[in-house]
Amino acid sequence: MKGLQPIAHAAQNADGSWRAPHPLAEHLTQVAKLAADHARRFGGEDWAYLAGLWHDLGKYRPSFQAYIRSKSGFERENAHIEGYNGRVEHSIAGAVHAINTLEETHGRLLAYLIAGHHAGLPDWNGDNSSLFQRLERARNDRHLQEVINANPPSHILNPKDLKSASRPKGEAKDLHLWLRLLFSCLVDADFLDTEAYMDPDSSALRRQWPSMDELLRRFTAYMEKLRTQVAKTAVNDLRARVLAQCIERAGMDRGNGLFSLTVPTGGGKTLSSLAFALHHAKVHGKRRVIYVIPYLSIIEQTANEFRKVFGEDVVIEHHSHLDPDKEDAASRLAAENWDAPLIVTTNVQFFESLHAARTSRCRKLHSIVDSVVILDEAQLLPPDWLDPCLAAIRALAAHYGVTFVLCTATQPAFRPREVNDRKFAGLSEVRELMQGGPHVQAPEELYEALERVQVHWPSMMAPQDWDAVAQRMAAHPQALAIVNRKTHARVLAEKLPGALYLSTNLCGAHRAERIDEIRLRLAANRERMQAGLPVCPLHVVSTQLIEAGVDVDFPVVFRSLAGLDAIAQAAGRCNREGRLNRGEAHVFVPPEPSPPGLLLKAEQATRELLALDAEPLLSPSMFDHYSRLLLAKVNSWDKANIRDLLMPGSQLEFRFREAAEKFRLIDDDGLPVIVRWGESPDLIDQLDAGKSNRWLLRKLQRYTVNAHPDCLRRLLAQGDVREALPGLYVQTNDLIYDETFGFLGCAKDATAYAAQDLVI
Numbered sequence: 001m002k003g004l005q006p007i008a009h010a011a012q013n014a015d016g017s018w019r020a021p022h023p024l025a026e027h028l029t030q031v032a033k034l035a036a037d038h039a040r041r042f043g044g045e046d047w048a049y050l051a052g053l054w055h056d057l058g059k060y061r062p063s064f065q066a067y068i069r070s071k072s073g074f075e076r077e078n079a080h081i082e083g084y085n086g087r088v089e090h091s092i093a094g095a096v097h098a099i100n101t102l103e104e105t106h107g108r109l110l111a112y113l114i115a116g117h118h119a120g121l122p123d124w125n126g127d128n129s130s131l132f133q134r135l136e137r138a139r140n141d142r143h144l145q146e147v148i149n150a151n152p153p154s155h156i157l158n159p160k161d162l163k164s165a166s167r168p169k170g171e172a173k174d175l176h177l178w179l180r181l182l183f184s185c186l187v188d189a190d191f192l193d194t195e196a197y198m199d200p201d202s203s204a205l206r207r208q209w210p211s212m213d214e215l216l217r218r219f220t221a222y223m224e225k226l227r228t229q230v231a232k233t234a235v236n237d238l239r240a241r242v243l244a245q246c247i248e249r250a251g252m253d254r255g256n257g258l259f260s261l262t263v264p265t266g267g268g269k270t271l272s273s274l275a276f277a278l279h280h281a282k283v284h285g286k287r288r289v290i291y292v293i294p295y296l297s298i299i300e301q302t303a304n305e306f307r308k309v310f311g312e313d314v315v316i317e318h319h320s321h322l323d324p325d326k327e328d329a330a331s332r333l334a335a336e337n338w339d340a341p342l343i344v345t346t347n348v349q350f351f352e353s354l355h356a357a358r359t360s361r362c363r364k365l366h367s368i369v370d371s372v373v374i375l376d377e378a379q380l381l382p383p384d385w386l387d388p389c390l391a392a393i394r395a396l397a398a399h400y401g402v403t404f405v406l407c408t409a410t411q412p413a414f415r416p417r418e419v420n421d422r423k424f425a426g427l428s429e430v431r432e433l434m435q436g437g438p439h440v441q442a443p444e445e446l447y448e449a450l451e452r453v454q455v456h457w458p459s460m461m462a463p464q465d466w467d468a469v470a471q472r473m474a475a476h477p478q479a480l481a482i483v484n485r486k487t488h489a490r491v492l493a494e495k496l497p498g499a500l501y502l503s504t505n506l507c508g509a510h511r512a513e514r515i516d517e518i519r520l521r522l523a524a525n526r527e528r529m530q531a532g533l534p535v536c537p538l539h540v541v542s543t544q545l546i547e548a549g550v551d552v553d554f555p556v557v558f559r560s561l562a563g564l565d566a567i568a569q570a571a572g573r574c575n576r577e578g579r580l581n582r583g584e585a586h587v588f589v590p591p592e593p594s595p596p597g598l599l600l601k602a603e604q605a606t607r608e609l610l611a612l613d614a615e616p617l618l619s620p621s622m623f624d625h626y627s628r629l630l631l632a633k634v635n636s637w638d639k640a641n642i643r644d645l646l647m648p649g650s651q652l653e654f655r656f657r658e659a660a661e662k663f664r665l666i667d668d669d670g671l672p673v674i675v676r677w678g679e680s681p682d683l684i685d686q687l688d689a690g691k692s693n694r695w696l697l698r699k700l701q702r703y704t705v706n707a708h709p710d711c712l713r714r715l716l717a718q719g720d721v722r723e724a725l726p727g728l729y730v731q732t733n734d735l736i737y738d739e740t741f742g743f744l745g746c747a748k749d750a751t752a753y754a755a756q757d758l759v760i
Helices: 024-042 046-056 062-072 092-101 104-115 130-139 141-151 172-198 201-206 212-229 234-249 271-283 297-312 329-337 347-353 383-399 443-449 466-475 485-494 507-531 565-571 597-612 620-633 657-661 680-688 694-701 709-718
Strands: 007-009 255-261 288-293 315-317 342-346 371-376 402-406 417-419 422-424 428-432 453-456 478-482 500-502 537-541 554-558 585-588 673-676 703-708 721-725 728-731
Touching: 007 024, 007 062, 007 673, 024 046, 024 172, 024 478, 046 092, 046 104, 046 172, 092 130, 092 141, 104 130, 104 172, 130 141, 172 201, 172 329, 172 383, 172 585, 201 383, 212 271, 212 297, 234 271, 234 443, 255 271, 255 383, 271 288, 271 297, 271 371, 271 402, 288 297, 288 347, 297 315, 297 342, 297 585, 315 329, 315 371, 342 347, 342 428, 383 402, 383 620, 417 620, 453 565, 466 478, 466 485, 466 554, 466 585, 485 500, 485 537, 500 507, 507 537, 554 565, 565 597, 565 620, 597 620, 673 680, 673 709, 680 694, 703 709, 709 721
Parallel strands: 255 402, 255 428, 288 342, 288 371, 315 342, 371 402, 453 585, 478 537, 478 554, 500 537, 554 585, 673 728
Antiparallel strands: 417 422, 673 703, 721 728
8 A cells, every 4th residue: 555645534525525534643643632631630641642642553554554445435446455355453453562662561551442442341361352362363463563564653653752651540459440431531532533534513513511600500590599489388498408508518628529418308309419519510620410310210300300400401311211302413422422511320321331341331431530420319229239339439539530429318328347247348438418517417307307207117017918908098099009019019000990000011101101190190189189179089009110219299108018218218209398297108018028139138127127126217327227237138249249350460451341241230131122102103113114223213212111031932922022123122912011001911020120210
């Protein structure tokens, strides 16, 4: 390829003409600068610069230059080369060069980033795609020598300002996170520079977002307007005190660290935690607020509340059930790298990305640096994944300028401790925002002031049958029951004429519509009561998806025996606004215990508490006691040994890919089935017509349920479903999806928290 300028990319204009090719030296230099800019906030700019400078060094190989010209259609007549027969490896030459140029350890760290910038962070050893095997093949095939023979500019191959690299952040156990953040800087820079050449229209759409000061101005104006509109009640007075204290504590001297916000359900945690985040960001120069939520059943509720505060142009939702009609091009682009001031996402997206290997999952990670992260319902972090999750929180807070707020009514016992002769690393130096402040002296004060529900505990632990539970519910014109199994929910709902049923057997769009219906009927009944009219009967039977953060307000709630935190969350759906002198929450023992696993262990921990105290108070000290009991019952706080997989050996032998495959916050062996409900039949017709674009697939996600593989095989054999795309199935028999109970195709019981109820 002598005489031809080495190029990184080639593209056509809309009219079919070829634009000037993207010079390779320009691409490498620009990616190096962008990556360094990303990494400057955590002191890794020298590493990021070299990673960017060398990431596409292999594109200087003559075989790659022939490939890019032939594959793109640009200069095919000049692209012939002896022996060329397809795709050419270009990521590994820069990795070899890094090892040869720098000292061994530094070079190997860069090699992970460079070799993985397309395929994802590799394992050191194991199979043909591992870093060791790829390095050996590249050396044997003289990839780097081909690059050197092509005479790249000296300022790229051997930059003059090459100096000793800065020290990685944290301890050895944190090195994997530092590498992932550098990897994020590299791949985002590569994406952005490539996009600027290949797709300038999309590049131009990347929005200039409002500043944090502007967000704070909008928030303050909204809260002032809200203050003048809300009724003067004890609950609203308490919410105002919580809000004022969060604002007061936002200016504390430390610009990053760990905070907790412990407020009873209905105490205004969502807006108060946001107030703390915005004021804290202003004082300490944070770039964005990331609001992390456990369930899809509340993520849209929260995002919509934020839109009321800030307008439609600010909030970026990043989750699998987002309706693409709510997106515009700029918000979709911002979700790729979280380049926006306010992100709303879920535990799965946040924590799995922090342990990911794929470029698409890692690309956004550098945007977490210098941010405020609010973990809503922090008690719902799975106990068997606590070690890797809390380790990431500790490292981000200690070394990357991240402020975390653990926001919950049932604060878990995350302090370091010895548990059954095992050391629980936990989180140290967590400061409680409601402790010792000018407006609230302690969380216990709030719980006493906001005690608006009488909890009725079972006097004996004898199970009740569903007929008895149904009779107790029917005695109340409005009541909510929350149970631990979907089969239990259906059995109980069938015994209550006209009852509304909620579980993940309903597709996401169906669930959202049903929750809206519940809220509307509750509001209509409040109006009837104010007018002196009898209320219309409203009985709802749900799995646990309704209890953590879903904004409903019933006078009476029934709860199957479960973990104390779940019981407290269920009680939070009762008399939420304090309109009654006392609401009633009835805990009952169902005919069957909770399913094996975490739900059963949580129930057992509550039974132990009840053995000590027949009527325990829903108080911070009791939640701490319960949390310690539950921690002791968990076999492992790192059930896939993620920390071991990511601990560097003496030769920096990481297993990034294996860890990413094993780190799954929610065990999910289900496969997605698109059901026929709402507008989905029209969308299925579009899918069958071959219109499987991104918008359509995102739209269809709102109409999916998960089916167990055994169940799915049976449904396929019966002709009740068909495979529309590899791994994506469509309902064909109208009888297996019901307007009341949703998906009827699987008899296999499942717990309340299916993976489809979270972000993937």
